[in-house]
Amino acid sequence: MTRLKAIEINEKNVINFAASIGISVASLNTIIKIVEDKIQATLEGSTDKLLARAEVMFLLFFGTARDLWNIILHTVIGVPRGPYVPHSNKPVLHCPICGRPGRPNGTTRVRTHQYICPHHKKAFTERSSAEYRLFRYLLLLKAYQLLKSGLSVRLISILLGISRAELSEAFSKLDVSRIVRSMRALVIATIKEILTTREYVLLVLDTTFVGSTAVILLTVAGDAVSIFIAEAEKKKYIAAAIAFLRGDLSADKTKRLVFLSDGSIQIFKAVRQLFPHSVHIRQFHSKKHRGLVHTHFEYNGKHYTLVTRWDHLVPEDERMHNIRGLLEGEKLLREDEVILYEGDLVRPPADLSEKDVERKIGACVVAAEKVISKLDEVLKSDYEKYKSQKGGKFTSRITRVLNTFRKDKTFLRGLGPVCRAVNAAVIGGFERLLQQDTSEIDARYISYIYTSFRQMTLCEPTEAERRRFNELKTRILENFRTRLVEAGLLRVAENEEKKASTGVRVKKIFRGLPEELEGEAKEVYNQGIKVLSFFFAGKYITSNPVEGYFGRVKMLAERHRNAVRSPRYIYIAFWRSSMSFTNRVRMISELMEDYPLGYVFRVDKESRNGEIEAEPARYEGCAIARYHKVDKRVLEEGKRYRVLYENRKGEVKWHSILVLKVYRRRKVMRKTWYLVMYVDTGEVKKLRGDRIRKAEAII
Numbered sequence: 001m002t003r004l005k006a007i008e009i010n011e012k013n014v015i016n017f018a019a020s021i022g023i024s025v026a027s028l029n030t031i032i033k034i035v036e037d038k039i040q041a042t043l044e045g046s047t048d049k050l051l052a053r054a055e056v057m058f059l060l061f062f063g064t065a066r067d068l069w070n071i072i073l074h075t076v077i078g079v080p081r082g083p084y085v086p087h088s089n090k091p092v093l094h095c096p097i098c099g100r101p102g103r104p105n106g107t108t109r110v111r112t113h114q115y116i117c118p119h120h121k122k123a124f125t126e127r128s129s130a131e132y133r134l135f136r137y138l139l140l141l142k143a144y145q146l147l148k149s150g151l152s153v154r155l156i157s158i159l160l161g162i163s164r165a166e167l168s169e170a171f172s173k174l175d176v177s178r179i180v181r182s183m184r185a186l187v188i189a190t191i192k193e194i195l196t197t198r199e200y201v202l203l204v205l206d207t208t209f210v211g212s213t214a215v216i217l218l219t220v221a222g223d224a225v226s227i228f229i230a231e232a233e234k235k236k237y238i239a240a241a242i243a244f245l246r247g248d249l250s251a252d253k254t255k256r257l258v259f260l261s262d263g264s265i266q267i268f269k270a271v272r273q274l275f276p277h278s279v280h281i282r283q284f285h286s287k288k289h290r291g292l293v294h295t296h297f298e299y300n301g302k303h304y305t306l307v308t309r310w311d312h313l314v315p316e317d318e319r320m321h322n323i324r325g326l327l328e329g330e331k332l333l334r335e336d337e338v339i340l341y342e343g344d345l346v347r348p349p350a351d352l353s354e355k356d357v358e359r360k361i362g363a364c365v366v367a368a369e370k371v372i373s374k375l376d377e378v379l380k381s382d383y384e385k386y387k388s389q390k391g392g393k394f395t396s397r398i399t400r401v402l403n404t405f406r407k408d409k410t411f412l413r414g415l416g417p418v419c420r421a422v423n424a425a426v427i428g429g430f431e432r433l434l435q436q437d438t439s440e441i442d443a444r445y446i447s448y449i450y451t452s453f454r455q456m457t458l459c460e461p462t463e464a465e466r467r468r469f470n471e472l473k474t475r476i477l478e479n480f481r482t483r484l485v486e487a488g489l490l491r492v493a494e495n496e497e498k499k500a501s502t503g504v505r506v507k508k509i510f511r512g513l514p515e516e517l518e519g520e521a522k523e524v525y526n527q528g529i530k531v532l533s534f535f536f537a538g539k540y541i542t543s544n545p546v547e548g549y550f551g552r553v554k555m556l557a558e559r560h561r562n563a564v565r566s567p568r569y570i571y572i573a574f575w576r577s578s579m580s581f582t583n584r585v586r587m588i589s590e591l592m593e594d595y596p597l598g599y600v601f602r603v604d605k606e607s608r609n610g611e612i613e614a615e616p617a618r619y620e621g622c623a624i625a626r627y628h629k630v631d632k633r634v635l636e637e638g639k640r641y642r643v644l645y646e647n648r649k650g651e652v653k654w655h656s657i658l659v660l661k662v663y664r665r666r667k668v669m670r671k672t673w674y675l676v677m678y679v680d681t682g683e684v685k686k687l688r689g690d691r692i693r694k695a696e697a698i699i
Contacts, residue, residue, distance in 0.1 A: 036054070039051060065139055065160055065161040065162050077131065079092075093124075095117035096133050097117065099130055100118060100119050102118075103115060115129070137600040140167075141588075142160065143167055144174075144572075148572060153171075174595060178594075179571050179572075179594065183227065184244050186225075186226075187220050188245070189224075191257075192249075192253070199256060202258050204259075204261070205259055205260070206550055207266075210570050214231065214232050215228070215574075216237060226241075226244075227241075231651060236270075238266055245275075246275065255278060258280075258281065259279070260281045260546075261282055261543065262284065262543060263284035263289070263348070268296070272344065280296040282296070283543055288328050290330075291309055291311075292307065292332065293307070293309065293541045294306070294348070295531065295532060297527060299528075303342075307333070307339040307341070308532075309330050310330075311541075313538060313539065314539065329348075332356075336514065337513060338525065339511045340508070340521060341507065341509065342506070342507045343506040361412060361418070364404075364412060365421070367404060368422040369425045372405065373425040373428050374432065376436040378397065379441075382398050394448060405426075406452075406457060409458075409459040419458075423458045430469065430472040430473065434472055434475055438483075446480050449480075453473065453476060509521055634662060634672050634689065635662065637661060640656065641657055641698060642654060642655070645691055660676060661674070
């Protein structure tokens with residue numbers, strides 16, 4: 001490599017640079033030589049000074065952080081490479097504690113300049129000076145910007161010439177608790193600002209997984225985002241994620257919140273638990289119900305559910321089904337058809353189309369009149385089939401017919417004459433079965449059909465029908481129960497447990513076109529369609545645009561190798577994902593808010609008497625970084641401890657452990673691993689020392 005007087009390219013720097021980008025030193029020399037040859041071929045009169053400046057630019061753009069620091073230190077600041085000239089101790093570096101100029105005090109063993117602060121009388125070197133800390137701060141600020149731009153830690157390490165371990169340590173200092181507070185404050189401020197001028201505000205709620213980490217996401221106006229790291233996608237975690245809204249908003253404002261989500265039952269239950277008076281719009285994404293929308297709202301103190309197609313508010317000539325055909329969910333309703341329920345319809349009703357309803361009604365009537373009305377004959381033929389079967393699981397025809405009738409009879413509600421005929425057929429079949437002698441029937445066969453008879457009910461029966469049916473059903477079950485108890489197949493037949501109600505019963509009050517609505521049903525419909533039109537007039541009722549945004553940010557987070565293990569990277573990816581890159585002033589201001597300048601100076605002040613380590617704590621289920629002094633001792637083999645340990649998901653729990661073996665590089669918790677046995681369960685695991693927050697010896 002050519003050595004030029006204007007700039008000295010240290011061989012060690014060349015080796016470091018080559019190692020950082022994965023090429024050999026010989027290849028690097030060849031690259032620099034090619035650059036020089038290109039310049040000389042292009043500019044015939046180029047001098048050594050121009051070539052030297054080209055090499056400086058080459059190092060600025062492609063060199064390591066160490067190369068860049070040497071250029072700043074010796075070329076820009078002007079610190080001499082050798083000893084200071086006597087009586088000419090300028091320029092000097094500054095104290096990292098007070099910022100005063102230092103006084104040269106010789107060199108260290110590795111030939112770097114050493115200084116003494118005239119105020120504190122403390123020594124510092126080039127690598128602990130205020131200039132170097134500022135240099136590292138700006139370098140890490142640039143790394144943080146690249147991280148938020150979507151680059152992986154490995155790629156940032158190559159571009160800036162910083163080790164991945166150093167980058168991870170720097171990112172671990174980000175105060176996630178402040179990010180969480182900022183996210184939620186921004187969401188609350190956006191909601192309050194919108195509600196000052198508009199009647200409703202739309203909040204989109206979604207759940208996803210980044211690696212194995214569950215994330216609950218909330219966005220307002222497509223910009224203000226709040227996220228929550230959870231153990232799983234469950235109701236209690238979703239409720240914990242949005243509970244801050246109820247705490248920071250008045251009851252009047254929470255009534256004006258409109259939640260938009262997919263058809264997740266867990267999300268719906270969490271929203272209903274915290275905000276029973278708010279509106280919740282659910283767009284179903286499953287293949288069977290894609291295109292259906294449930295709008296849950298309150299009117300005159302009652303909850304209602306309005307079922308529509310997602311193109312209900314789109315002009316007819318702009319609907320996409322004219323081009324691609326109908327989706328499965330769109331087929332269940334005619335154009336502009338709506339269904340109105342009193343109560344919260346959590347799951348979309350199966351087979352919702354009118355043709356399918358007619359088919360269900362017909363099948364139910366046929367089952368009652370052709371099969372159940374002749375239970376004695378069907379039982380005999382079914383038992384013969386049971387006896388002739390050799391091995392395998394037996395499927396009873398009676399069980400199948402009774403269960404189908406019990407489920408499908410809900411479609412007969414409101415059809416009085418049909419219900420009377422069906423109930424008469426069922427009662428007649430039970431009477432014929434009661435007259436038949438079942439003493440010769442095997443008890444094992446009775447065990448297959450017993451539950452179906454016990455759960456059998458009529459369709460909207462009159463009082464006389466109910467009384468007669470219950471009498472017949474009781475006598476049949478007594479006969480069956482006696483046989484099962486004698487055979488030891490029903491141990492607790494006399495003490496059957498009653499199941500609790502699963503919720504409030506939903507009642508359908510209208511199905512048809514909006515023009516056919518009358519009276520109170522029309523007022524209820526107008527209230528529901530008013531909220532939908534407020535946000536989706538002329539548009540599809542869907543959360544797809546916001547879910548696309550969530551998907552992009554999720555892909556950004558998943559690009560980081562540590563995203564699965566560290567929730568911190570997930571917060572970084574979602575926080576200010578739309579950060580301004582064109583407005584440089586705003587961009588730097590936002591970066592410095594997340595990574596304050598005090599990080600590079602505060603640590604040394606506190607680390608004089610001990611080692612500083614990041615302690616992830618809990619902030620409503622989130623993993624949060626805080627800084628405190630950690631004892632340098634380690635746990636001892638063969639002793640029992642009660643430890644507060646944080647797992648890879650950020651959960652902090654107490655465990656009673658027995659230390660089986662200690663693995664350590666240095667005698668500090670940050671470089672220690674433990675092979676332990678949980679005292680309670682006997683499970684053997686390996687724990688990281690830096691994740692042990694507290695340890696108490698068990699005597």
